[in-house]
Amino acid sequence: MPLSFRPQLEVRDLELVLVLGEVGSTAAAAKALHLTQSAISRALGQAEERLGTRLFERGARGVVPTVAGARLIASAPRLLGDIKELEHALLAQVTPPRRVRLVCECYTAYRWLPSAAAQLSQRQPDLQLRILTEHTRDPVSALVGGEIDVALLTTGQLPKGSASLAEQPLFSDEVVFLISAQHHLARQKAISAAELEREPLISAYAPPAEVNWFLRSVFGRRKPRLTFTRLPLTEAIVDAARAGMGVAVLSEWMASSYLNDGSLVIKRLAKGPLRRPWRIAYRRDALETAQRLIVALGKSAPRLARS
Numbered sequence: 001m002p003l004s005f006r007p008q009l010e011v012r013d014l015e016l017v018l019v020l021g022e023v024g025s026t027a028a029a030a031k032a033l034h035l036t037q038s039a040i041s042r043a044l045g046q047a048e049e050r051l052g053t054r055l056f057e058r059g060a061r062g063v064v065p066t067v068a069g070a071r072l073i074a075s076a077p078r079l080l081g082d083i084k085e086l087e088h089a090l091l092a093q094v095t096p097p098r099r100v101r102l103v104c105e106c107y108t109a110y111r112w113l114p115s116a117a118a119q120l121s122q123r124q125p126d127l128q129l130r131i132l133t134e135h136t137r138d139p140v141s142a143l144v145g146g147e148i149d150v151a152l153l154t155t156g157q158l159p160k161g162s163a164s165l166a167e168q169p170l171f172s173d174e175v176v177f178l179i180s181a182q183h184h185l186a187r188q189k190a191i192s193a194a195e196l197e198r199e200p201l202i203s204a205y206a207p208p209a210e211v212n213w214f215l216r217s218v219f220g221r222r223k224p225r226l227t228f229t230r231l232p233l234t235e236a237i238v239d240a241a242r243a244g245m246g247v248a249v250l251s252e253w254m255a256s257s258y259l260n261d262g263s264l265v266i267k268r269l270a271k272g273p274l275r276r277p278w279r280i281a282y283r284r285d286a287l288e289t290a291q292r293l294i295v296a297l298g299k300s301a302p303r304l305a306r307s
Contacts, residue, residue, distance in 0.1 A: 099128045
């Protein structure tokens with residue numbers, strides 16, 4: 001592009017037309033941008049003069065975009081986004097990357113957690129997220145010891161009175177039971193605790209705290225005698241259920257993706273949904289990253305029920 005070519009549009013012009021297109025009047029735009037109405041009218045007139053075309057038709061009821069104005073409104077978000085992305089990229093070149101170590105207490109989250117982490121890293125080029133799966137079985141101890149910065153928890157409890165750690169609720173998922181369509185319980189509407197006690201249960205390897213939560217939530221204070229088959233992969237758990245080897249215990253967001261061919265069915269606990277609450281725990285010096293991760297999780301995690 002020749003150096004003699006200078007764009008007539010400025011960033012403030014793009015912001016102005018976006019607001020005017022949304023609110024439809026110079027008075028409302030003045031309020032939104034904390035300016036006077038005369039300043040809005042003057043800025044719009046100057047932009048139109050520099051471009052050599054009208055962007056809005058003025059009327060008693062407000063302003064209406066012209067063809068040129070409508071095209072500019074449609075393009076403005078992309079142009080502003082490109083500028084902002086360039087600013088982040090330039091900043092990343094001169095700012096040392098922030099390294100944040102992340103883990104999840106439940107293996108089921110690793111199906112969608114990388115997507116949330118990647119989305120966050122794209123928006124924050126100076127941020128380097130590392131998922132340390134080796135701390136999955138005891139993320140709280142890793143947080144306390146400073147080996148990780150952020151953890152997604154289902155059952156683990158932070159030590160009381162910790163000044164360096166904080167947490168907040170995220171969402172909940174539902175634990176369900178996946179069985180073969182040929183299983184003798186397949187025609188029932190739901191499964192009772194007594195029926196579960198008589199069936200082999202198939203699950204992933206879970207931390208002791210999560211196992212205790214499951215037993216307490218399903219059986220109360222009673223200590224049932226259960227037979228567990230523990231497998232390391234979700235596909236293996238599902239295939240074992242499909243083969244009629246028992247009842248698979250899975251998060252609903254995992255189990256629902258295996259129902260397409262009709263060979264498996266989901267059953268819920270007869271006494272009501274088995275909701276598992278999730279929390280995000282973090283070291284206080286990682287507060288900003290934790291808050292940004294919460295936003296990314298809301299877009300990446302599947303079928304979440306808010307707590």
